[in-house]
Amino acid sequence: MPLALRFTSASQLPLELDGILPERVQALSQGAIEKLLIRHGNRLEPLAEHFAISGSIDDGTLIFESAMPSGHGIGTGMTAGVIRVVGHAGRRIGAQMRGGRIEVEGSAGDLLGQGMSGGRIAVTGDAGDHVAGPLPGSRRGMTGGVITIAGSVGAFAAAGMRRGLVAIGQSAGAGLGYRMIAGTLVVQGPCAPNPGLEMKRGSIVLLDRAIELAPTFRKAGAFRPVFLRLLARELASLNATIDIRAFGMPLDLFHGDLLTLGKGEIWTRAGALASETQA
Amino acid sequence: MPQAHRLDAEQHPDSVCLGCGCLCDDITAVVADGRVVAAEHACARGEAWFAASSEDASPECWIDGQPAAIDDGLDHAAAILRNARSPLVTGLDAVCVEAQRIAVAIADRIRGFVDAGGLGAHESSIHAALEVGSVGCTLGEIRHRADLVLAWFVDPVATHPRFFERYGVDAIGEFVPRGRADRRLCVIDEHETATAAQSDHLLLLKRDRRLAALWTVRAIVAGLSLDPHTVARLTGVSLEQWNTLARLLLDARYGVILHDAGAADAEASIESAAILHLVRVLSERTRFVAAALGSGNNAKGAEQVLLWSTGYPAAVDLRGAVPAYQPQEATTSRLLDRGEVDAVLSLEGRLALDSIETSAGCSIVALVEDDLDPVPNAQVVFRVARLGTHAGGTVFRSDGVPIPARAVLPSHAPAAQELIALLLDRLEHAPGAGDA
């Protein structure tokens, strides 16, 4: 049976939920869980003041029930177990996560998987800006793990990404894969112009039919590499909402960003670039 | 031209104009009948700025829209801020450094967020400098050395009327003895602006093509070969024209890219970083710097004060045990838009006015400089003396040079720094101040 936390508070002020992790509450009695302190604005308050708590965590699953866009930092630093969030939730979900699984049945705010190094996050709705991005002051975004988002994402998704996999089922905003260092990023829908600016290495697969790349990406040809077939298989096993049939056809490969190292790869559907001559 | 003034007029040499980011400090303000009647050396915009000095007659405090005594206002404001769970201190860019440091102390005391201002105008350039590092200079260095000025989507002739005369293109400098004749002015903008009319080299570029253009120039300077069709399609300007521009940049002895502080959106922050990168590659071949024009406010001062007092330049969260930098979360516009604060101390009245829509359920304490109508959505409003005419204080120019602004007129209202010092005192010593 999972441990369920139902959001009962009327407060809109930021509620910091870091520290409410399956591995932490596992060892605690219901009374002790109720007394766990969370930050509400500038005060520390017991969890029970904002949540009705029921069930137990025998199966390692923690459920946040009901929408709470003001609840931030869910699953911060998580290493094991499962967190399910039913409804929209706030920022920094899965920040610095190292293991375990977070399932968001709804949309997530900004900074999803910020500084994440392992584990798995799945979102059925949209996510805000800076998915898989770096912690403030750091250049490195996500360094491991998997994020799948069925909906759209805001700006700077996978910026500074170092390793891992991010799959986006719909559209992506500006700054996609900006300064990407390595890792794999797949976007099913439209993406704002100039993805992958200053990327060093890594692979970005863009499946929309109209893509605009900066002049510092150069076409290498059309290919059907083994790695894309393996990626398709992985995406299928993750239930990512990506049309993997596209991976069966040759995709155009562009190398860039030549201003940085130029070892990055952007894969697009054949002819998705307005100018086939980009060289 | 020397102007004739009344005999009883009082002259204030070395007054500072806060009409735009030039912060001209060579103005002689002429005062008669309790107002500034002339501002010698100032441009038309500066004269208007001095002439707008208020009557200094309206009440100094309002509580819930009714005139009140300052003491009562302070008590009321202190109670609001002390009881707040998620307070924000903002609008720092509207006041002098002396007031900014007290504002940070208040934010620390009430354990809230503190941020420079509402418009986020400075945000992207701060980010860019943190990420890329920046090669900057004082405006005096531009005056004395720059032989090439590239105005990137800025129109200083219109917005900073004396910039070219004092710091840039038209000025006679030590290493540019012939002034304008020794310098080249390149302009890249969407329209034929007033600055473009004076340029030696103009490129018209659509705003949404800025990133493609910056990448093109960076690539040329870095020696990469580009496809002419791709460049023309992506930028709307031919590769040949970009090559010519790059040549001009590389041939400069000392070049400067003038830009503005940038908006807060994703493209603007990539753009700001790209400008700094371009300056960096150019600096490998010649001397190049980037300079943000700035506005007449004290955004740069806010950045400096926040840096030395909290360790971070903007969007600082002082709710926890140590200051936290939350550039993607704790900026004024984001906090207000998302309704994440329950009390705001705004040192800028305009900001409080603008946040009417988003301030439901949020108590506002505002400082205003003008005879504005009492800010309708604020619980407590204090009128403070206008910086630069009725009150003195230090303001940082966009290049980080501190400029002491002086009072030239008497004021009934206290200076911002005096008023918020009283507020901090109330917060520290009033009942309940011990329990944080």
Ligand code: SF4
């Ligand atoms: S250039 Fe700007 S600072 Fe100088 S006088 Fe004109 S408005 Fe004032």
